[in-house]
Amino acid sequence: MLDKLEFILNRIRERLWIKPLIVCLLSIAAALASRGADSFGAEMGWEQWTPEVSKESLIELLKICAASMLVIATLAVASMVSAYASAASTATPRTFALVITDDVSQNALSTFIGAFIFSIVALVALMNGYYGNSGRFLLCAITLSILSVVIVTFVRWVDRIARLGRLGAVIEKVETATAQSLKRRRAQPTMRCAGIDGSPSDGRPVFTCQVGYVQHIECNKLQSCAKKYDAFIRVAALPGAFVSPGVPIAFVVDGDEELEAAMVENAFVIGRNRIFEEDPCFGLTVLSEIAIRGLSPAVNDPGTARDIVGAMGRLFVQWMAPEDKTDAAETCEFDRVQVPELSLWDMFDDAFTAIAREGAGAPIVHIRLQETLYALAHFGDGAMRDMAVKHSRLALARAEQTLTLEDDLEAVRNAGLCCELSSEDGQKR
Template sequence: MSAIISRGRLKLLGHRLRERLWVKPLVICLLSIANVFVAKLADDTDLAQFTPAISADSIESLLSIMASSMLVIATFAVGSMVSAYASASSTATPRSLRLVIADDVSQNALSTFIGAFIFSVVALTAVKNDYFESAGLFTLFILMAAVFSVVILTFLRWVDRIARLGRLGMTIDVVEKATADALKRRRDAPRLQGVPKRSQDAVGTAVFATSVGYVQHVDIAALQACAEKGKGRIVVTALPGTFAAPGQALAHVSDSPDGDTAIDCDQVIQSFVIGDDRTFQEDPRFGLVVLSEIAGRALSPAVNDPGTAIDVIGTLVRLFVLWNGSGAQETDEAPQFDRVEVPELAVTDLFDDAFTAIARDGAGAVEVAVRLQKALRSLALVGDSAMRGAAAYHGRLALARSERALDLPEDVATVRTVATLTQSAAFEQAS
């Protein structure tokens, strides 16, 4: 039961529902229907003595106008959103589509338009069948005016949003925000509230995946419950983002020393949520990969947009500065799950995800190569020892690629000069 109702599972379910386009419209539709029947409750009060009389014919006319117009606007909204989704997939990367679909403003707008349509249809049917009396008609009129006001404000806000939704700049911003949120969560809990991994070598009995896909969530609370029940320890091997397959170890379990109890391996497997795709919420490396893909597409010969690659490099610098910021380590308090060992993310892996593809694809563009060296120099100056080492390594690797790709000796000399500054910065900070 812990694997089903744990807080981590509920948060994962909430993220999944948020990404579904039908959830908010369904909720708003139900609320719209409920509002119609709320107006009927006014007929059971003395409100009719204090309210002006509202003609049923006037309400029918207004509801008819709203019903016909809302259906058209909702259809237009769906068409515009689909175009924006297609643009996001073609200009940035298909991996960013999930975040674009989860845009709150667009989902709220579509929900409002559909909800107003359902409200007007249900209310019009009720009015035509003389469902309301005087007080109910007045209350329905007030609700209708409120719905109409919300529709107007939502439409104005949505028009501004849809003009930018799916555009490359906004897609980069959306991916940056999702990656920053994931990095902050992992920075504040680098071991997912477990204990540090004691040994680099695998210790205990390996628990293998039973399906093929990517680890999307590790339920540490469920693993803790399994370990406590078996009086043993569990070492997590596959963090979120790891590709899992039969024969690939998800974790290693060590049973109780006295041999009286054993950890249920089936429950351990169920604590790992495996899906077809990587997700942004608990996989910071995926966000870095997506940003690198956007830069790689911009640097392709078909697009030839080094400015976007330079913009992505600046975004990556902001993310690594955030990762290296205050609060990067857990507090000295006892971890919440003391029987589960979890490895931390390696800075070298983060740098590989972020900069390797950009250095390869941008090696022949002097402006990109220079900007990359400057970005690595900035990270070497602000980072810790691990980040300095990674910045120096990628600086040398990027220089080697540029020396092979650039034809003009002056361009090579320019990149080499900036790369020297990167190595000097890493050395000075280390000393």
């Protein structure tokens, strides 16, 4: 249930109107609740000690606040839309979901709109004699507090909006989201389920009627179904997999025939787009897309691709970090659900294949690629070493078919040879 709640909250964060709506409701409540100071002050005998706040001065203050907040809110929306468009054009449209969840921008927009709504409601109530002396004093204090919050928020927001749509900031966001997803999957390789025991395709296949990407799997639902009908369920489509009516999403092993496919299908959340939280390969794919765009003739920015390759290296080093390793058997909560681990081949393919293909004519990209693969071959275990060497050879073959200058080829060959020799030394040891 916690995983499902986290999934729902992450989807809510992608809705730009949620926070402004909540702040608007709180602003209306604060403006109307200020009248409570009148009855409370009269009851406690504080009315005579309350400083006098003139109605006219408070009206002017609220008018200024309302007029300025409307302008700032409009400016905020225009700036955010511009930043989103910049992120989509300079990086890739797949980064939109990350950029729009920027908390500083959402909080700024919510603060500006909330202050505007508060000023309008309080102004109307004040001009119709809604507040007494104590109410006006409390309203003035709340207004000044809101203005202070607006000033601080505006200063922070100006600093953030200047970077929000920039390519470097977008790459950092994608790398951070991918690192978090990789760390989560590293800690739970089989998503707190049992590993695959036997052939993954054994059992009765379960198909879906939808076409899209698996975004989330409710393993607790699968566990309940499997336990109720004395069966075992093998997941065939991990988060990020593209599914259609002809592709099995799971297999039911043994169990009662009354276990219907719809019960299993209901545990799979399928949507139009992939998401970052539970799909580490999606983050690697998005980073690769950003590098490919930088290598396109229209952009011609191989430096971006080189930086992306370095980011890939950091992510794979984190994936192999000893402190992140967790015994999956100790965290197995759903023993009747079997889930395969991520394929290291798929991860390397998503990360490096497209960059090696599109950047075959850029020596600086291929040299950094060979250096990164050499580091992974030296740092990783046997499986990662084999993947690093294989991709090093593939990248070198692509470079040899494209590069014409012998000096460039020699530099790339030397870097690739170091990677291969590292693998051979590791196998001898």
